[in-house]
Amino acid sequence: MPLPEHPRPDVERANWLNLNGLWSFRFDPNDQGLQQRWFSGTQQFPLSINVPFPWGAPLSGVKDEADIAWYQRTITVPANWKGQRVFLTIGASDWLTTVWLDGQELGKHQGGYTPFSFELTxxxxxxxxxxxxxRVDDKRRDFTLYxxxxxxxxxxxxxxxxxxxRGDAYLDALHFTPDIDKNKVRVxxxxxxAAQKDLRLNLRINTNNGPITATQNIPKGRQQVAFEVAIPNxxxxxxxxPYLHTVEARLSGGGTTDDVLNSYFGMRKISVMDMPGTNIPYVALNNEPVYLQLALDQSYHPEGYYTFPSDAFMRNEILLARQIGLNGIRTHIKADIPRKLYWADKLGVLVMSDLPNSWGQPDEPMQKESEYTLREMIKRDYNHPAIFSWITFNETWGLTTKKKVNGKEVAEYTPETQKWVASVYRLAKSLDSTRIVEDNSVCCGRGHTETDLNSWHEYLPGYGWEEHLAKLTKNLYPGSAANFEKGYQQARQPNINSEFGNVWGYDGSTGDVDYTYDYHRAINTFRKYPQVAGWLYTEHHDVINEWNGYYRYDRTEKMTGLDELVPGMSLRDFHAPLYISTGQDITRTVKPGTTAAVPLFASxxxxxxxxxxxxxxSAKLYGWDALGQEKTWWMSDKDIPYQPWMQRALDSLRVPIPNEKSVAILALQLKDRSGTVHHRNFMTFVVDAPAPRELALADGRKARLIQFPVASFKDANWSRKQWNVLDGKKVNGAGSGYFEYRVAVPxxxxxxxxxxxxxxxxxxxxxxxGKDMGDGKIEGDYMLGRGTADPSRNPNAYPQTDETRFPSAVTVWVNGENSGRYDLPDDPGDHRGILSWHAQPQNRKLNEAGSYGYRLSVPIAAEALRKAAQTGELLIRLAVDDGLPGGLALYGSDFGRYPIDPTVVLVLK
Incomplete structure (x- = not known):
């Protein structure tokens, strides 16, 4: 049975029976099932579907062949349930769902995201x-929340x-509103x-100090009751x-059977307060500001779509965010599965919850559907302490009205719709005054109406953040009309960049490129501007047409290379509470032998x-010289002041630059007085010096160096394709084949x-x-997920290093002598490709950014040198045979990882 766990740990009754698993199934493409009475239970349904996976999803076992389908199975209600009220509950079904038992209709439900129940008794x-x-009718309707x-x-x-x-009288919902300031909870x-007779509600609340009991009468004629329970200490x-108070609730007095359910809540408070020592508003948890570091979570699975394959997978989704140091996620354009929210509650990860959007216009049916779903979402998820924010709309999707202007059709966000959006904000606040509510997560020139958050979306190349945030923060003040629609203005809302990433930061880009280099630049810049109270990165995991996730679509790991550049460093360092920023420009070209002033900002x-x-x-300068040899040039410690919530520029760090051609990493560790490391960061220098012609070796001998440009090959032949990058900074051969160089001996x-x-x-x-085959065009509407499942067709792609390898092997021949065969484990691209990133022109296009290779040191045979003495040249052939036709990429001194051109090293006697 898939997903055997109770789907609602916050509303769990002891007597329940999971109906997941295989059901008989039948498509109804001509909508004839009702007329032919398929609901009678006597019809044969020829297919089998694995419930609860949506039809069309691979895990369901059936393909998507129609808009209407029927499910059928035999159920047996336990004999000991006799005399009790029995209900069928469906967690979610999209969209018009009708249920029959033995041919008797139980009821209908419209909506695609929230639970509903029918009584079978x-x-x-x-x-x-x-x-x-x-029977489920999922015909496309413009007003539905798709x-x-x-x-x-x-x-x-x-x-x-x-x-x-359930009991003879039962609870439809039980909501807990904690008040940590007064140590009580409102129930x-x-x-x-309305109650048919006087009822009694008994609660047993399990706390860290032992159980607390409470009793409340519900008089006849009342449909709801509210009361307070003290929770001392x-x-x-x-x-x-993330401590959860579990609750057993018993409703009695309705008849012979009581209604008993188990629930839980968290004693926590969501509010807005100034960062201490400033007048900058922040979202606060338990009266302490939280610097929001969130991921956009599409919450999709490649084989289950909306539905995850197991509870363990949902738990791991939350852990994946937590383990890289994020403090929250934004479930994007869907109401997430309650058990995933349960794991956010259990593991301590904040959640922004989106109302799904329609793709039609904001007409009356759409407005009705939106308001209904919002009410049901809040009713269902009210008790989840992890949820701190409701978002009612995103980027005005479904909020524009088509109009003719000068003969052309335009989509207008009308003042009337804006007023309705503001009313939906107020509706959400009336349903739940304890959380932040955002009217519209804004983008693309449209703004806010009434909102608790001043949010915006901005997708930029990594080099654009300093200019953008410097301009933006000048307009973050009460009374500013920036980022708001006409007639509305900023108050004292927290300001957050609620979507960013290089997935859309480059022309035509959909991601699938090393995200860490631009991410590093962006986070360094955000931390310099505390007026921005947080950010939200796109995204938790890759999806069909966006490959900018922290994780691949199958949740396998992407490799950042951070721990190799700075031992011990990981993504968590970018999310550390104590942070030292060196600014947006994390790579700088410098002259040899100079001193660089490195700005430091304490966040x-x-x-x-x-x-x-x-x-x-603690600072350390190390890296690679012109032969790719690792060296350490300098180390120093610097004392800096500390105060809680301190945000300030520090004195610059003066760094002596190596007096040789090199790539130097300035690694920084922020430590306390006990030596504990709280944060790691780094920046890099490309030392612009001539390549050496001669080296003095440790044993007193000398070595002569003969460099040659990587694009100076005299012959090349590749089975699939050969091409160069950025005027020959890198050369590529795909498939099997060779590059051949003729290197003159001075x-x-x-x-x-x-x-x-x-x-x-x-x-x-x-x-x-795909883009290198001349087929970079991607069709379809990105917002609806269409396009291509091949990320390599993205014109800016260079897929980030991950668990899947693309190996090759190169055989090196010098003057006809075999110098060996060398494995090339992968075609990597990540933060280690410093030179490849630094070489990119700032034109919103990427050219194999982040790509790099492996340092090879290949011995040249004495016989090859003997032949060179006769001919005056070294004939070097780098060949990939058809046994492992993984191609070959060769890097010059200003591309890749190491500052080396191909170099012949001659050690003199």
């Missing part, structure tokens, strides 16, 4: 098999379907209808200690008061006086991408 035969039939189902449709039943028994109990729900997003009044920045070198020789170069495998 009067038709039940406990202990006997009965036929349950479900969201981004282009990534995979949520067709039909897509959340757990189950039976449960609101809802009945499905309550243990709070925090990100580091301390924490109230910790146990660190004293100073910290230490006349002042006597080869008879050479003790040994080698060829040093940077080389990697070379995968042939």
């Amino acid at each position: 009067r038709f039940l035969k406990p202990g006997q098999p009965q036929k349950l039939v479900v 969201g981004k189902q282009g990534y995979g449709n949520a067709r039909g039943i897509w959340q757990t379907i189950y039976l449960e028994s 609101t109990a809802y009945l499905p209808e 309550a243990r709070r729900w925090t990100l580091d200690d 301390f997003m924490t109230g910790r008061n146990d660190l004293g009044n100073s910290l230490v920045v 006349r002042d070198i006597n080869l008879a006086n050479v003790a040994m020789a080698s060829l040093v170069m940077e080389a990697g495998a070379k995968q042939l991408f």
